Amino acid sequence: MPVRLYLNSVGKSFVMHLQDGISLPVVSNVDFAVETGECVVLGGPSGAGKSSILKMIYGNYRCDEGQILVVRGPDDIVNIADAAPRRMLALRQDTIGYVSQFLRVIPRVSAVDVVAEPLIGQGADERTATARARELLARLNVPEGLWSLPPATFSGGEQQRVNIARGFIANYPVLLLDEPTASLDAANRAVVVELVDEKKAQGVAMLGILHDLDVRERIADRIIDVTNFRQAA
Numbered sequence: 001m002p003v004r005l006y007l008n009s010v011g012k013s014f015v016m017h018l019q020d021g022i023s024l025p026v027v028s029n030v031d032f033a034v035e036t037g038e039c040v041v042l043g044g045p046s047g048a049g050k051s052s053i054l055k056m057i058y059g060n061y062r063c064d065e066g067q068i069l070v071v072r073g074p075d076d077i078v079n080i081a082d083a084a085p086r087r088m089l090a091l092r093q094d095t096i097g098y099v100s101q102f103l104r105v106i107p108r109v110s111a112v113d114v115v116a117e118p119l120i121g122q123g124a125d126e127r128t129a130t131a132r133a134r135e136l137l138a139r140l141n142v143p144e145g146l147w148s149l150p151p152a153t154f155s156g157g158e159q160q161r162v163n164i165a166r167g168f169i170a171n172y173p174v175l176l177l178d179e180p181t182a183s184l185d186a187a188n189r190a191v192v193v194e195l196v197d198e199k200k201a202q203g204v205a206m207l208g209i210l211h212d213l214d215v216r217e218r219i220a221d222r223i224i225d226v227t228n229f230r231q232a233a
C-alpha cells in the first residue's frame with residue numbers, strides 16, 4: 001500500500017523559558033511510515049512522547065528536527081514541519097483529522113451542527129452533512145432528544161461521543177486518534193472499532209494512542225514502541 005504519512009528523523013525538545021531555558025528532551029530520530037488503509041498505534045509508557053508525536057503531526061507542537069511528510073498525491077507532498085500556520089489550518093480542514101476524547105464546546109451550536117460542521121467545511125451541502133451527522137449520532141447511541149441541543153450540558157460520555165462523530169464524519173486521508181475510546185462503554189467502543197474499520201476500507205491512514213488493550217488489539221495493524229525514540233537527557 002502507498003505511504004500516506006512519513007516521519008523522517010523527527011525530534012522534539014521542550015525549552016522551559018521560565019526555568020533558565022532548561023531543555024527537556026522528548027524524542028529523537030522518530031522514523032516510521034503509515035500506509036493508506038492502515039492503523040498504526042503508538043505504544044510505550046506514560047511520558048514516552050506519544051501525544052507529543054501526534055501534536056507535532058497536527059501542528060500543535062513545533063517539530064524541531066526532521067520532516068513530517070503527508071503524501072496527498074504523487075506530486076503533492078507536504079512537509080508539516082515547515083508548514084506556515086495558514087497552510088496548517090488548511091491541512092486540518094481537508095487532509096488531517098484529529099479525534100480526541102474531549103469536545104471543544106461551541107456555545108449555542110446544536111450537537112447535530114457541531115458534528116456536521118467539518119463535512120460542510122469540506123464542501124458537502126448542509127442537508128447531506130446533517131443526514132450523515134444524525135446517522136453517526138444514532139450509531140453512537142446519543143439520545144435523539146439531545147441532537148438539537150448544544151452539547152455544553154451533556155454528560156462527559158455524551159460529549160465524547162459527539163466528538164467522535166465530529167472526528168469521523170469528514171473525509172480526511174490522515175486521521176489521528178488520541179484515546180478516542182477512553183471511558184466509553186463496551187457497546188460504544190465496538191462502534192468506534194467499526195468506524196475505524198470503515199476508514200481503513202476507504203484507504204485512510206490512521207495513527208493512534210489507545211490504552212484500551214481490547215480496542216488496540218482489534219484495530220492496530222502495527223504497534224510502534226515510542227521508547228525506541230527516547231532522547232538522551
Ligand SMILES: Nc1ncnc2c1ncn2[C@@H]1O[C@H](COP(=O)(O)OP(=O)(O)OP(=O)(O)O)[C@@H](O)[C@H]1O
Pocket residue numbers: 014024026044045046047048049050051052053
Ligand atoms: N507543553 C509541554 N511543555 C513541557 N513539557 C512537555 C509538554 N508536553 C509534553 N511535555 C513533556 O514531554 C514528555 C512526553 O509527554 P507526552 O504527553 O508526549 O507523553 P505520552 O507518552 O503521551 O504520555 P501519556 O501516556 O501519559 O499521555 C513528558 O515528559 C512531558 O512532561
